Amino acid sequence: MKLIAINGSPKKEGNTYHALRLVCEQLEAKGIETEILQVGIKNVKACTACNMCAKNQDEKCIIKNDDVNDWIQKMKEADGILLGSPVHYAALGAGMKSFLDRAFYVSGVNGNLFRHKVGASIAAVRRSGGLPAFNEMNNYLNYSEMMIPTSNYWNVIHGTMPGEVHKDEEGVQIMRVLGKNMAYLMELIENGKGTVEAPAPEKKAFTHFIR
Secondary structure, eight states: OEEEEEEOOSSTTSHHHHHHHHHHHHHHTTTOEEEEEEOTTSOOOOOOOOOHHHHHOSSOOSOOSSSHHHHHHHHHHOSEEEEEEEOBTTBOOHHHHHHHHHHHHHHHHTTOTTTTOEEEEEEEESSSOHHHHHHHHHHHHHHTTOBOOOOSSOSEEEOSSTTGGGGOHHHHHHHHHHHHHHHHHHHHHHHHTTTSOOOOOOOOOOOOOOO
16 A cells, blocks of 8 residues: 655655654554655646646646646555645645645546545644644545544644654644554555445536526
């Protein structure tokens, strides 16, 4: 099994990276391979709402001059996806938001590529705004019918300078418990294949409120 972790920070080894590693260490202890994709440091363009990914049905965004399509395929092949972001103005950073918009929209209109994968989110923050960012990432997981493990508190860890999150005793425990629960859920799903029948996907119903 494999987990793909998304580092939405523009700092390659800042506190978001250290938080992701705290979670990944627990999965690696269970023999689960992990890989961190450094998304936040790349120039990721925003979705242009052209809808060509839905028309082409090729599991690709039409924007070709960045790594988004490669990352989408890595996420498709993985058993678990972990989203990690710093907090900018009580929300996700712009690059992370652009990536998630494009990746999850491509997934959704191409047969829901991430459906029933195990998915979780973590936020690294100096002081406040962690919960809005955490909830923002969870919206992508919920919409995609992913299986979300929990920890013993909300998945937010605190620190300012790179590596300082290791001083947040409760935050470290939250990441550790999340990693253990994530590995457990991934193992349950893997061992249940061929034994427990998964529910068939339903065609998405789209409604609006203009009469």
